[in-house]
Amino acid sequence: DGGITQSPKYLFRKEGQNVTLSCEQNLNHDAMYWYRQDPGQGLRLIYYSQIVNDFQKGDIAEGYSVSREKKESFPLTVTSAQKNPTAFYLCASSGPGQHSVNTEAFFGQGTRLTVV
């Protein structure tokens, strides 16, 4: 089945530790995104990538880093510089090209990160 897979579903981070969230898609989508969702709030964009080996900061990129070495994969690292990382993290992807009919965005099932 085609889709987006996020892992792990739950992740616990100690103070001062870096952790990496995985996001893999087999939809052949060029664009991939990371969003953060806090309780009772909407989604805020952390980073996005429109093509392999290229990515841009979103609205809340501080304390996060990403890489896009393969089309299928867009991992997110939450660094120790992120002071309030406890949140629900969602990865998404969308089809090739801005003017393609296939620009519908699809989401993974999310990773819940908790600082302990």
Place this chain on the structure above:
Amino acid sequence: KQEVTQIPAALSVPEGENLVLNCSFTDSAIYNLQWFRQDPGKGLTSLLLIQSSQREQTSGRLNASLDKSSGRSTLYIAASQPGDSATYLCAVRPWAGNMLTFGGGTRLMVKP
């Protein structure tokens, strides 16, 4: 900067009612608008995608309309069921760039 607002933030209705969820956006230069459903602790499921040239899209009991000039979209749910209980989010994609901007969502509860 694009801003997307969803009203109401929460809604509780008895089963069987027809209901309308609202989404407004400040910049009408959008490429498309997408409605999603999110169940508690889960990811987002795409419901409907409306291109900027379209006025509405339908899927089963769901109908989404788009009035780009006034910066509004509505999601109409017919004959609501308890299984429709979830948070509904709208998101807009601009002409320039691939980013989606989300509204805060409407949390819907359908009571049996």
